[in-house]
Amino acid sequence: MNQEKRSEMFRRFKEANPKPQTELNYSSAFELLIAVILSAQATDVSVNKATALLFPVANTPGTLLQLGVEGLTPYIRTIGLFNTKARNVIAACQMLCEQHGGEVPRQREALEALPGVGRKTANVVLNTAFGELAMAVDTHIFRVSNRTGLAPGKTVLEVERKLMRMVPRDYLLDAHHWLLLHGRYVCVARTPKCDSCLIEDLCDFARKAQKKKSERP
Helix, strand or coil: CCHHHHHHHHHHHHHHCCCCCCCCCCCCHHHHHHHHHHCCCCCHHHHHHHHHHHCCCCCCHHHHHHHHHHHHHHHHCCCCCHHHHHHHHHHHHHHHHHHCCCCCCCCHHHHHCCCCCCHHHHHHHHHHHCCCCCCCCCHHHHHHHHHHCCCCCCCHHHHHHHHHHHCCHHHHHHHHHHHHHHHHHCCCCCCCCHHHCCCHHHCHHHHHHHHHHHHCC
């Protein structure tokens, strides 16, 4: 995909959804951090249900730390891997209290040092909470980037680096959300909804699929 098509792709994304938002519910950088940690291998819907009960009770590093693993677990029991996540959340809260004055750091290295926080989670927090130019490549974005020809790569890190170079800078801040939502609702894994896709004419996959269809006897 050439740069002209990339620009047109994101122009259409912006026109259709000028202010894309994460589907995780949060009201602070800390709440977002916890929600993203909990969202690993879980749906945003399941996380939102859990945090709707949790955050009114404890939504700061100090108050969550007071709950402890045993106090936190009942709130997140419906989320996959809840035991591991409970331990990570409490350990992360302890580090935030002891090393960062109870504040979520804005530095990638400091974020990734927190238990349960990898590169993708750090990128989400940097981008969504702090407005930094960062690209959190999940399974949806990885699929869309490869399938469309936008930024093909064999690894998540390769795709992330290509996206950071290839997405027009004017669209880079919101690109993560547009690509994620497109992958979640249109460019789905098994049967992509090409007939209702607003970038179908720009997409490598759509052209390949059409070519195969025309070659059938």
